[in-house]
Amino acid sequence: MSFVLDASIALAWCFEDEQTPQSSVLLNKLSTEQAVVPELWPLELGNILLNAQKRHRITAAKVAEFFALLDAIDIHIDKETSTRAFHEIYALAQSQSLTTYDATYLELAMRLGLPLATKDEALRDAAIKLGVRVL
Secondary structure, three states: OOEEEOHHHHHHOOOHHHOOHHHHHHHHHOOOOOEEEOOOHHHHHHHHHHHHHHOOOOOHHHHHHHHHHHHHOOEEEOOOHHHHHHHHHHHHHHHHOOOHHHHHHHHHHHHHOOOEEOOOHHHHHHHHHOOOOEO
16 A cells, blocks of 8 residues: 655654654555655755755765665655645645645645655644544
8 A cells, every 4th residue: 555655754764863663664665565745755855854964963975875765665756736735735734734845745645545654743633633544
C-alpha cells in the first residue's frame, strides 16, 4: 500500500536525533511500497538541509548520502499540488489551523485516499479529525 510521506518523516532518516522506531519501519516499507509526496516536498527538504548545513548540524557528505537514499526508494511526486494551492489547500489550511505547507500533505492524503506518515503533531491531529489514517 502507498502512503503520503511528510518531510518530517523523511528528515528523521537523515538526522539521527530525530529517528524513531516508527520512522525506521516506514523507511523499510519503501522496499515494497511507494511513497507519494506533493510537489513542494523536494524543495522543502532541500531548504531544511541547506539551513542545517549552514548551522553545521549536518555535513555536505551526509546530505549527499541522504539524497542517494532518497534516489534509491520509490517516491512519486504528485503533479496536482500547485493547481490546488489557492482553493482546496488554502481552505483546508484555514479550516484546520495548519500552514499551507502542512495542508498540502493532508489534501494529498485525502484526495488519494492514502494514509499519512508524519511526525508533525498539528498535522496528525487534523488528519485524525478528518478521518485520514495516520502512520
